[in-house]
Amino acid sequence: MKSSDARRGKGRVSRAGRVGCAALGALLLASATRAEIVDVYVFDFAVSVNLPDLPVVDPVIYAGDTIRWVWLDDFHNVVSCAGQAEEWESDVFQAGDTFVYTFTVPGVYQYYCAPHGHDNFDGTYTGMGGQVTVLSVPGPGAWVVVGLCAVATIARRRRNAQAGYGG
Numbered sequence: 001m002k003s004s005d006a007r008r009g010k011g012r013v014s015r016a017g018r019v020g021c022a023a024l025g026a027l028l029l030a031s032a033t034r035a036e037i038v039d040v041y042v043f044d045f046a047v048s049v050n051l052p053d054l055p056v057v058d059p060v061i062y063a064g065d066t067i068r069w070v071w072l073d074d075f076h077n078v079v080s081c082a083g084q085a086e087e088w089e090s091d092v093f094q095a096g097d098t099f100v101y102t103f104t105v106p107g108v109y110q111y112y113c114a115p116h117g118h119d120n121f122d123g124t125y126t127g128m129g130g131q132v133t134v135l136s137v138p139g140p141g142a143w144v145v146v147g148l149c150a151v152a153t154i155a156r157r158r159r160n161a162q163a164g165y166g167g
């Protein structure tokens, strides 16, 4: 009776631990291999992940992700401010056009629309423009967490087996 309880308890704990670690691992793998395309709308006279009339919001992405600027109005472009790790410059486009740029270096990047703004040459802009924040993807250090998770599960199994109960 007691030993069967212990076996059942042990099985329950190890299964829960395995599922937890596997889920964490899958999450890390997904974040490490993800490469998304994030739309930013270009319109009179702002750039935003939201459509016009909604709050203007700048995108936050991960290194490896791509920004796709989508023109909703005519006669705008997107140009990175000078002196940043990432540099891009689109043509002056019309409604319906798009421009893509893939960011690989984590950082905060400012850009402007040349017809309706300008570079302050100190990493900022005046007038029409926006910002792209690029976060680094989880590095090898994140896998240490998965390893510790597995070790903790094994240790708990041993403790439970010695105590003769599950929990």
Ligand SMILES: [Cu+2]
Pocket (backbone or CB within 6 Å): 045, 075, 076, 077, 113, 114, 115, 116, 117, 128
């Ligand atoms: Cu413009």
